[in-house]
Structure formats: C-alpha cells, structure tokens
Amino acid sequence: MDRSAAPSAGFAADGWEPTLAAALLGAERAPPAVPGPLADLVAASGAAADPGAALLARLAAEGIHHLAGTGFGPEALAPTEPREAFGPECPPAAATRLYGLLVDGQAARNRVAEWFDLAAAAGLRPPAWLFQALMLHRDSLPATASAVVGSELAWLARACGEAPDEPLVGAPDVSDWTTGTLAERRAAFAALRARDPEGARAALEPVFRKEKADLREALVHALETGLSAADEPFLEACLDDRAGGVRLAAQQLLQGLPGSRYAERMAARARAALSIESKRRLLGRSTHTLVVTLPEESAELARDGVEASDWERRGGGARAALLRAILARAPLHAFADHPPRLWIELALRSEWAEPVFRGLFSATARARDPAWTEAMADVTAEASEGRISGVRRTDELLRMWAEALALLPGAEWEARVAALIRARKIEGVLAVLGSGPEHFSEPFSAALLDWLAFVTRGSDALRRDLAKPWVIAGLGDRLWPGDDTAASAAAILARLPEEEGDRLRTQLTGMTGTLELRAAIRRDFRPETTVGGNARG
Known part of the structure; x- marks a missing residue:
C-alpha cells in the first residue's frame, strides 16, 4: 500500500504521524485534529472536553487506522494466555x-x-x-x-514481552543449582534440598571442593533445610575446610544435631569444666558448690570453633572465653545430673558467673528445652528482685531477666508480664517490653494499654521513666490492631499533659498513628467499608 498516495474518496487520511508528533508536544500544545470521520469518532466518544483524554482517543483511533493495512496475518489476532487470578478482587x-x-x-x-x-x-x-x-x-x-x-x-x-530478571519473592528458580549467581544457586539448591534432602547432599558432595569459598559457605548454610543425622559425616569433613566461613557454617549446623560427635565432644568438655559438689549437712540438708575448671586452648577446640579472640587474650580472659563457648555449644543433657534451677542459681553465685551463666543461657536459647527455659526465667526473675542470696541486683541482671523471659512461648511471656502489670511493677514491665512476642494478643494488649493509661496519669517522674527506654513507639507494630485498641491509644495521647520537648508524646503519637493505620487496613477489607477506609456501614 502506498501511503504517500492521496486517499481515495470516502477514506480518511493516515493521520498517525501527525497525531504522534502532537503527543510529543503535550496535550495542551497539540494542534487540533484534522476534520474527518476519525475526528468525528473522537468527538462522539465524549473525550473532547479534556485535552489529555482527547489526545489519547486520537492516538487510539489513528493507531488502529494506521495499522489496518500493515499486512498483519491471522496469527496476529491470536489471544493471549488466560490470566490466572488468586481470588475475587478486594474491596x-x-x-x-x-x-x-x-x-x-x-x-x-x-x-x-x-x-x-x-x-x-x-x-x-x-x-x-x-x-x-x-x-x-x-x-x-x-x-x-x-x-x-x-x-x-x-x-x-x-x-508485555518482558521477562523479569528476578522472580517475585518466594518463587526461586529450581531448575538448576549448578549455574547462575551465588544467590541464585543457593536459592535453587535450598529448593532442591527442601524437596529431596538426601539427593541434594549427594549431588553436592562430589563437586563441593571445586567451588569457590563463598559459594561453599552458602551451600553449607543451605543444608539447614532438612538437616538430619545423615548430614553429619559431610559436615564433619567441612570442619577441616580451608575457608573459615565454611568451617563456621558447619559448626553452627552440627550444634543442631544433639546426637552428633560434635555435640558429644562438647558435652564431654562441659562436664570436665563444670560440676556440682554436694555435701550432706545435719538434718538431712545438703549444700552445693559449683566447681569450675577453666579449659586450655588447643587445636582440637579450635577445630570445633572454640577460640579466644585477641582482645580476650590481651585482657587475660582467654580461658573464661573458652569456658563460655564450650557451655554455649554443649547439649543440655551434659547437665542432666542436677535440676536446671540448681545449675542456674549456682552459676549466678559463682565467681565465674559471667562465662558460666552466659554459656548456659546460650545453650538454653539454642535448645529451647521447656524445663531449662522456665527455670531460666524463674531464677533470673527472683535474682532481679533480690530474692536469691549471694546475688546482687544490677541493671545487667535486669537485662538478663528480660532476655530469659523472651525465651518463653508467647502466651507464657504474656501471662508473666500481665502479672507484673497487675502488681504495678513499672520497672519490671519497662525492662521486658523491649523483647517478647512479635505480636500481642487482644486481651494482653488491652491490659497493657490500661497500664499505660495508669502510668501516664502519674507523676512527671513516672512519665520520664516510661519514655526513657524508647520502647513505647515500637508498640504500635505489636499491639492488637483493632478499633478498640486504636481508640484506647488515642485517648491516652489526648489526656497526656502538654510538655515542651516531651519525647513520651512523640512516642505515643507514633504508636497511636500506627495502630490507627493498622485498624483502618482491616476495616478496608470489610465489604461495607467506603473507599478511603474512613467510614463503616
């Protein structure tokens, strides 16, 4: 078709190029359309009143007319693939x-x-x-x-003819873990490991030594998915890898295998370093003493990741650091001869309290054994209140109690903190609010807001204590996101006395705003909610 020829009678001229040029000038500066059938079609569409809409309508009409004679075959009309939708549209x-x-x-x-x-x-x-x-x-x-x-x-x-370089989060390509970037290979190997743990490790072993150190480290970390006793021989071999990152990754995974040779080596070292000596007194009572034997540095300890830092060596605390590291890596059955509570109490009373308690705490945090976590929370709570003889109350002890409480399941944590709230123990509540569950239940949220209302109505000193740890602002993400919760928070803020430079007001404002937004998001999903999320039916 010769587009340069004059159009025959009854046919519109091809105005695509002029219209495209007009689009480049902008809707406001575009020259008016040439009178004719297409201009009449645009006018009939009702878009003429808006310059932008009119220009878009002209582009559509002229574009269709322009392409009408370009020789497209029937295949150009093939429909696109169906669009699979997750469900109905949201409100x-x-x-x-x-x-x-x-x-x-x-x-x-x-x-x-x-x-x-x-x-x-x-x-x-x-x-x-x-x-x-x-x-x-x-x-x-x-x-x-x-x-x-x-x-x-x-x-x-x-x-649209676009192949995104990266898949959407949560959808890794699992076709081949042997090619691609480090991140792609680790994601693909982790996906294979999730589907076939034994097959993934079997495929890794023959090629592992040929890979670069950073990839070897990433692939060892990926073995955490589906970790089992069958992985122990491979991980033991990784303890002798020339790359420190690979050795560290293997050490971390072996700690997650309680029956492994690694765990038994640590258990033997823990028993050699720590024991309880008991003596029977009159009337059948017994006294207990913690016996600590500091370990020496060795190549065997270093192979298992137990080493003192240069700073610890210079400060004379190398052996105490080794003790803490051994206890942290030991399985808790190494201390089965006595109840957890006794070990923890004696650790706090010991002259080696820092390495012994911290080591036992790390072992408890890793294993999450119910008896040990409960004992850790009980003993540190009593110690922080000065109810354990021989243990002095300190700010560090208060922090250790908060850390121990955070090891408990969310419902147990809430129950213990609710008891502190009922007892009006402000210092204790403030100490633990920075840790604990990511999200609070509705009853606990209501109790905590009641407590906040009580404290904010108190003295200036109480409000300053409340603002000091800077934990109130973060509660907006953790409190139950209901309408009643947001309203309670807003009421607390409204009653707060005006003070210049008041950081408590800043925190409460942030908390209230977050809660109101979270509550509004939930209202938006109700069918009766109006657009904008500000009204309810």
Whole structure:
C-alpha cells in the first residue's frame, strides 16, 4: 500500500504521524485534529472536553487506522494466555489503601506486608488497575505477595514481552543449582534440598571442593533445610575446610544435631569444666558448690570453633572465653545430673558467673528445652528482685531477666508480664517490653494499654521513666490492631499533659498513628467499608 498516495474518496487520511508528533508536544500544545470521520469518532466518544483524554482517543483511533493495512496475518489476532487470578478482587477501599502504601515506599513496608497477609487470609487480590504500581515495586514485595498476585504479575510481564530478571519473592528458580549467581544457586539448591534432602547432599558432595569459598559457605548454610543425622559425616569433613566461613557454617549446623560427635565432644568438655559438689549437712540438708575448671586452648577446640579472640587474650580472659563457648555449644543433657534451677542459681553465685551463666543461657536459647527455659526465667526473675542470696541486683541482671523471659512461648511471656502489670511493677514491665512476642494478643494488649493509661496519669517522674527506654513507639507494630485498641491509644495521647520537648508524646503519637493505620487496613477489607477506609456501614 502506498501511503504517500492521496486517499481515495470516502477514506480518511493516515493521520498517525501527525497525531504522534502532537503527543510529543503535550496535550495542551497539540494542534487540533484534522476534520474527518476519525475526528468525528473522537468527538462522539465524549473525550473532547479534556485535552489529555482527547489526545489519547486520537492516538487510539489513528493507531488502529494506521495499522489496518500493515499486512498483519491471522496469527496476529491470536489471544493471549488466560490470566490466572488468586481470588475475587478486594474491596475498593482496600485497593486504594494498598496504592497509598506503595506510594509511601520504604516507610510503609511493614504495612504492605500486613496488607498482603490479610489479603491472603481472606482469599482476595488487588484489582488490575494496581498492576502497574505493583510491577514497579516487584522486587520489594513481601513473600505473601507471591501467592496473592505473583501469577498475575508474571502474566502481565509475559504479555508485555518482558521477562523479569528476578522472580517475585518466594518463587526461586529450581531448575538448576549448578549455574547462575551465588544467590541464585543457593536459592535453587535450598529448593532442591527442601524437596529431596538426601539427593541434594549427594549431588553436592562430589563437586563441593571445586567451588569457590563463598559459594561453599552458602551451600553449607543451605543444608539447614532438612538437616538430619545423615548430614553429619559431610559436615564433619567441612570442619577441616580451608575457608573459615565454611568451617563456621558447619559448626553452627552440627550444634543442631544433639546426637552428633560434635555435640558429644562438647558435652564431654562441659562436664570436665563444670560440676556440682554436694555435701550432706545435719538434718538431712545438703549444700552445693559449683566447681569450675577453666579449659586450655588447643587445636582440637579450635577445630570445633572454640577460640579466644585477641582482645580476650590481651585482657587475660582467654580461658573464661573458652569456658563460655564450650557451655554455649554443649547439649543440655551434659547437665542432666542436677535440676536446671540448681545449675542456674549456682552459676549466678559463682565467681565465674559471667562465662558460666552466659554459656548456659546460650545453650538454653539454642535448645529451647521447656524445663531449662522456665527455670531460666524463674531464677533470673527472683535474682532481679533480690530474692536469691549471694546475688546482687544490677541493671545487667535486669537485662538478663528480660532476655530469659523472651525465651518463653508467647502466651507464657504474656501471662508473666500481665502479672507484673497487675502488681504495678513499672520497672519490671519497662525492662521486658523491649523483647517478647512479635505480636500481642487482644486481651494482653488491652491490659497493657490500661497500664499505660495508669502510668501516664502519674507523676512527671513516672512519665520520664516510661519514655526513657524508647520502647513505647515500637508498640504500635505489636499491639492488637483493632478499633478498640486504636481508640484506647488515642485517648491516652489526648489526656497526656502538654510538655515542651516531651519525647513520651512523640512516642505515643507514633504508636497511636500506627495502630490507627493498622485498624483502618482491616476495616478496608470489610465489604461495607467506603473507599478511603474512613467510614463503616
């Protein structure tokens, strides 16, 4: 077709090039359309009143007309592949909220993750008009977004001829772990390990020594998935690897195998370094003494990752550091001769309290044995209150108690802190609020807000104590995100006395704002909620 020829009667001229040039000038500066059938079509569309809409309509009409004679065959009309959707669209208010959170960027990252958690639980998905914004943030979307919108974003990328360089979070390529970047190979190997632990290790062993040190380290870390006693021989061999990172990774994994040779070596060393000597007194009572034998540095200890730092050697604490490291790596059955409570009490009374207690604490934190975690929380609580003879109350002891309490399951932690709240033990509550569960239950949240209301109505000194640890601001992410919780927080803030430079007000403002936003996100998912999330039916 000769486009340079004059159009025949009854046919519109090809105005694509002039219209495209007009688009480059901008809607406001674009010359008017040439009168004719296409201009009449644009006018009939109702877009003429808005210059931007009119220009888009002209581009669409002229584009279709321009392509009509370019020789496309029937194959050009082949339909695209079906779009697989996760579920029904979310309410309009929830979609609008997600768009706002995406625009806020990094500051709203936690809320975006919360939005997708709620969408996944409700079986809902964002509408198509959000796909462009989601594609722009594809690399930073939370893992739950993969289930909610991952297939649709992948469909859109394919339909637009784009093959994203990186898959959406949570969807690693498992086709081949032997090629690609370090991150890609580790992700692929971890996926293979999750599907076939024995097969993954068997495939790794013959090629392991040929890989570079950083990749060997990454692949050893990936063995944590599906870790079992069958992995012990390979990990033992890694203790002699020439790369320190590989040795460290193997040491960490071997600590997770209680029946391994590594664990038994540590148990034997712990028993040699620490024992309890008991003597029977009159009336059948017994006294107990902790006997500490400091270990010496050796090549065998170094192979298992037990070494003192240069700073510890210069300070004369090398052997104490070795003791702490041995106890931290030992399985708790090494101390089965006596109850956990006795070991912990004697550790706190000992002249070697720091390495012994810290070592036992690390072993407890790793194993999460219920008897040991409960004893650790009980003993440190009593010690922090001055109820254990021979143990002086210190700020460090208060911090150790908070760390010990955080080892308990979330419900037990809440029960113990609720008891402190009822007893009005402000110092204790403040000491533990910086740790504990990531999210609080609704009853505990209500009790904690009641306590906050009580403290904020107290003296200036109480409010200063409340603000000092800077933990109040972080409660917005942890408290139960309901309407009642947000209203209670707002009431506390409204009653707070005005003080210049008051950092408690700053923290409470941040906490209240976060709770109100989290509550609004949940309201948005209710069908009766209006767009914007500010009204309820």
